[in-house]
Amino acid sequence: MSWPLGALLALHSGGHAPLDALVSETHVARALETEGLHVAGFGLWALRRHARREDPIERLLRQPKDWTWLVFAPLRPHDLPARDAELLARLAHGLHGVQFLHWSVAEPGITFTAFSLRTTVVRGTPMLLPSPPRPDGTLSLPAGPLLPDLTRWESVPEARFTAALIEGAYVQRLAGAERGAFTNVDVLALDGGTPVVVEVKRRVRSEAHAGDALTMTVTQAGTLGHLAAAGAEVHVAVLVSPTGSARHPEEAVHRGRWQAGAPMIRPGWGEMHVDLWGAAEPVSLASLRRAREVARASTPVQATPPPAPDRRVRRSSGTPTGSFFGKVSPARGSLPARLPEPRRLTSFSFEYAFLRAWTPAPVRLGGRLYPTPAAAFLAARTLDAEARDALTGALTPGSALQLARYAPVRPDWTTRRDGAPVLREEVASAVVRAAFRAERGAQLVATLPFLLADLDVWGPALEGLQGAEYLHLLHARRGELAVQQATGMAGCCARCAWSRPGPWPGFAQCDHQDGAAGTLACVGKQACRGPGGAALVALTTRGGPGFRSKQAAHRP
Known part of the structure; x- marks a missing residue:
């Protein structure tokens, strides 16, 4: 097993579920290849931005711009195989905000280079127009040797397994995507000149509940809707496995039964779920198409149309309208008391600017007084006394990052010591604790009940005090201070x-x-x-x- 795969598994913190899903996705991908389809050699992810648009007309018109699409590959866009380039061009032509991320592995980490993708049409065929490359960060990996047990996922090729771990690590650690606001496209293929997307679901159900509807996140449903609007043929393949097979994903594939499904919106609830249309055995594009046609043909003709779904719910969720979501399942009984979704603070600006790591807040570290938490963090990153002295006067992000770029990084900055936290993590926590005390700490507690969600990313030098990691530290510090404040209330x-x-x-x-x-x-x-x-x-x-x-x- 190669070094990056072991290091990435050590870095992975999402549990077995995302990795188990690769087993069923690989099974579907091989079935499509057997039918003669070309399966994509790149990964595609969707990130949903938390736009807050009060005007419903503006929200409807700008909806596609609230999504970012990330394409991952170990090759640059100019070097993609012809079929991959054709598939990507056909998809990107109907999407907005597509970024191509070329990743390369070299100890001690993974380097990402970004290209913005545009398309043009030449003789009726979309063609890719990548922008000039630009550095997009480096993901540091723990040192080996690491020899984890991979027998749980033995049917997944090592290259696909490694790529999936790299993509997930970038989205969560460098892109700083918020949980629930990102998803990947499970299986992407090209059938002639038509892109084909298959969302693969795996659920463990007893025989009595095998036909029950499955839930789907708004981000997943919105992703499929946008891909359908971009000209892709979209299917949902559901592996319904018997109880007791969840702990063995390979066994679940052999014992389970494949069903075809489709995302539906339930009126009044605003809830997205998957209705099962029928068997798709053995799983293939032909069996998924056949199940869809049988389900559509068996739909009874109604004298009056069914009630329309709540358009306000559909617009606010970021899910596009269209024929892909045309069928609506009936409402189930009376509506229960519905708790609102948590509100999110998506911009640290105006009265919330104090939450930024670059906002002036003196932090004393190592006998020196730094003007901002970020400057103190960057100073701890190096042992160069001159760079540390210069950072005490760095009042802007540009000047501080410029100084950090040329300062040598201390050798123990990302070294893990016998299970103890990395020094970088210890410094980041200490800086946040020092910055948010007294009045500034009270301001932090006053942001409750908002979830903090401004995923600002400045570059590799600030890794540990930016994106999702910084938000985690803010939430932890706010929780600690909230407990102290509530004790006296x-x-x-x-x-x-x-x-x-x-x-x-x-x-x-x-x-x-x-x-x-x-x-x-x-x-x-x-x-x-x-x-x-x-x-x-x-x-x-x-x-x-x-x-x-x-x-x-x-x-x-």
């Missing part, structure tokens, strides 16, 4: 008998006896929907009419 949710430790720092989970309806009746819009549908409220939220103090609850 009477009548806040942290002191309520219904509260439990929440999954996010600074939030409590409300287990009100009346469920979500009781939480909403108590604190209203201050509550939000957390992982698994849990009702979450900020620790410092003032309790409403449903508040019940822990002291009163424990009285005899």
